Amino acid sequence: xxxxxxxxxxxxxxxxxxxxxxxxxxVEPGSRVALLGHxxxxxxxxMKIILGLIPFDAGSVGVCGALPGSGAARGAVAYLPENxxxxxxLTGEEQIGHFLSLRGESPKGARALLERVGLHDAATRRIxxxxxGMRQRVGLxxxxxxxxxxxxxxxPTSGLDPVSRRDFYALLDGLAAxxxxxxxxxxxxxxxxxxxxxxxxxxxxxxxxxxxxADLRRSAALPVTMNVSAxxxxxxxxxxALPGAIRVGADLRIxxxxxxxxxxxxxxxxxxDKVADIDVVPPSLEDIYSHFSRRDGx
Amino acid sequence: xNRILATALTEFRIALRNRWVAIAIALMAVFALVxxxxxxxxxxxxxxxxxxxxVASLTSLAVYLVPLVALLMSFDAVAxxxxxxxxxxxxxxxGTRAEILxxxxxxxxxVLTLAVVIGYxxxxxxxxxxxxxxxxxxxALLRLTWTSVLLGATFLGAGYALSSLxxxxxxxxxxxxxxxxxxxxxxxxxxxxxxxxxxxGWFTTDLFPFALxxxxxxxxxxxxxxxxxxxxxxxxVAGAATSIPLWxxxxxxLLWPLAALAAATLAFRKVTP
Numbered sequence: 001x002x003x004x005x006x007x008x009x010x011x012x013x014x015x016x017x018x019x020x021x022x023x024x025x026x027v028e029p030g031s032r033v034a035l036l037g038h039x040x041x042x043x044x045x046x047m048k049i050i051l052g053l054i055p056f057d058a059g060s061v062g063v064c065g066a067l068p069g070s071g072a073a074r075g076a077v078a079y080l081p082e083n084x085x086x087x088x089x090l091t092g093e094e095q096i097g098h099f100l101s102l103r104g105e106s107p108k109g110a111r112a113l114l115e116r117v118g119l120h121d122a123a124t125r126r127i128x129x130x131x132x133g134m135r136q137r138v139g140l141x142x143x144x145x146x147x148x149x150x151x152x153x154x155x156p157t158s159g160l161d162p163v164s165r166r167d168f169y170a171l172l173d174g175l176a177a178x179x180x181x182x183x184x185x186x187x188x189x190x191x192x193x194x195x196x197x198x199x200x201x202x203x204x205x206x207x208x209x210x211x212x213x214a215d216l217r218r219s220a221a222l223p224v225t226m227n228v229s230a231x232x233x234x235x236x237x238x239x240x241a242l243p244g245a246i247r248v249g250a251d252l253r254i255x256x257x258x259x260x261x262x263x264x265x266x267x268x269x270x271x272x273d274k275v276a277d278i279d280v281v282p283p284s285l286e287d288i289y290s291h292f293s294r295r296d297g298x
Numbered sequence: 299x300n301r302i303l304a305t306a307l308t309e310f311r312i313a314l315r316n317r318w319v320a321i322a323i324a325l326m327a328v329f330a331l332v333x334x335x336x337x338x339x340x341x342x343x344x345x346x347x348x349x350x351x352x353v354a355s356l357t358s359l360a361v362y363l364v365p366l367v368a369l370l371m372s373f374d375a376v377a378x379x380x381x382x383x384x385x386x387x388x389x390x391x392x393g394t395r396a397e398i399l400x401x402x403x404x405x406x407x408x409v410l411t412l413a414v415v416i417g418y419x420x421x422x423x424x425x426x427x428x429x430x431x432x433x434x435x436x437x438a439l440l441r442l443t444w445t446s447v448l449l450g451a452t453f454l455g456a457g458y459a460l461s462s463l464x465x466x467x468x469x470x471x472x473x474x475x476x477x478x479x480x481x482x483x484x485x486x487x488x489x490x491x492x493x494x495x496x497x498x499g500w501f502t503t504d505l506f507p508f509a510l511x512x513x514x515x516x517x518x519x520x521x522x523x524x525x526x527x528x529x530x531x532x533x534x535v536a537g538a539a540t541s542i543p544l545w546x547x548x549x550x551x552l553l554w555p556l557a558a559l560a561a562a563t564l565a566f567r568k569v570t571p
Contacts, residue, residue, distance in 0.1 A: 048386070048571075051386075051390045052390070053386055053389060053390065053570070053571050054570055054571075071392060074390060074391065074392045075392050077390065078390075079386075079387060079390040081383065081386055081387050083383060084387070085382050085383035085384050085387075086382075086384060087308075087312055087382065087384060089311075089312050089315040089316060090308065090311065090312065090315075094308065094311060098304055098305075098307075098308045099391065101300060101301065101303075101304030102301050102304060102305075102391040102392065102393060103391065103392060104300065104301075104392070107304075139387075142387075
């Protein structure tokens with residue numbers, strides 16, 4: 001199967017600073033890929049290059065086999081900008097109708113699209129009266145026009161409440177099932193964890209990690225933390241038995257590598273009645289993300 | 299083609315909601331009526347019909363008002379999209395940038411044409427009211443109407459170009475007012491000063507006609523006054539109007555809209571969202 005999006009060795013420099021440094025990636029039809037990185041990591045720059053809005057310096061970009069920004073590529077790609085904005089004097093229906101016409105479809109389909117994103121009731125109101133979440137939904141509605149082969153979504157869930165966010169990912173699942181490729185950006189790993197097939201992490205313009213969440217967890221190999229609560233008076237005895245444990249009030253905290261986890265658990269269990277309780281805390285998604293995005297000595 | 303018409307329809311809607319349609323029509327109507335009322339007093343026995351005299355006054359009005367309305371409608375066209383943040387999304391849709399500009403032009407020119415036709419129409423009705431012979435001036439009125447639309451197209455194009463160059467509505471507004479002052483007001487004053495200082499020398503005989511043709515507003519005035527029977531009724535450049543062949547001013551009036559649109563397209567292509 002040919003890739004919907006194929007980028008190799010993409011480099012873009014702004015005033016001597018490398019915004020993107022030899023980045024390569026492919027997105028297959030039907031796959032959902034999350035692009036992570038903090039502000040200034042190069043996510044938006046990469047998206048704008050894919051959309052053909054800005055030129056690039058070196059490397060190659062193929063969008064559905066065509067050059068980015070070409071007629072064929074624009075016909076196959078839908079975009080949702082970070083802060084979707086529209087003319088405040090138009091109603092939601094008129095705005096979507098305009099976008100439908102630009103894609104060569106009948107503007108009469110606007111109602112149905114707005115209904116799909118839950119904006120049916122506000123369709124005849126001016127966008128100037130919409131909330132941020134509603135504008136984001138209008139943006140999502142226009143991205144659904146004409147069965148796009150590739151969806152480029154810049155922080156699509158910012159400004160959405162948790163319920164809308166779940167609806168949004170359900171929509172994405174449907175699109176991906178129909179064969180659309182999805183590239184979405186976010187700066188929070190917690191937002192994308194369960195709903196994407198692959199995660200890419202950009203840091204200072206370089207691709208520092210790529211894979212499924214399980215892959216990233218494995219390769220980060222971050223330590224597991226255990227919180228041990230001691231019975232009254234036994235804290236110092238436990239601390240002696242567990243070298244490396246740190247006293248936190250009446251409790252103890254100890255970190256260990258993934259592969260030592262079971263051995264440590266066994267030795268804590270061996271302490272018997274002296275231990276009141278134990279919590280095993282795996283590295284959080286934010287820890288994993290920080291691990292990759294700050295590897296460059298930040 | 300559908301994309302251009304869709305853009306035109308949306309832009310016309312926006313113009314309607316922003317009251318631009320109402321403002322443009324009211325401006326043209328009020329000024330046209332005031333002019334025909336003010337001009338009705340002294341003429342009497344000039345030997346020309348009422349409507350031709352009205353057309354001569356309307357020419358002097360249009361040369362200021364049409365560029366002003368056109369620039370006011372167009373300065374926001376690109377800079378506004380940049381400021382609102384709507385441009386990047388728009389540019390990811392199929393279609394060229396020239397198509398976007400053409401769609402905006404059709405809408406804005408439609409508004410301007412509506413205002414011009416209503417304004418001139420009211421003035422014509424007033425002229426017919428007073429003088430049954432006014433039909434003799436109809437060809438001049440028709441000529442004034444289509445040249446006004448072309449003059450509007452020129453300044454709409456110039457407005458789009460300035461809007462693309464400045465990328466900020468406030469900057470674009472400043473540039474637009476500057477262009478209006480320069481092209482419509484100061485240009486003529488400068489020429490006048492140069493002619494006076496030159497005192498019938500090389501500038502007056504050789505360069506002056508070309509300087510008039512090079513300015514779309516002056517070419518518009520020249521063409522309408524030279525073609526009009528009533529040039530005697532108008533002051534100012536009437537003298538110059540007779541010395542420049544009609545086809546030259548007509549050509550300038552026809553070419554300027556194309557040049558302005560080409561400049562607008564070039565400037566818009568350079569805008570990176």
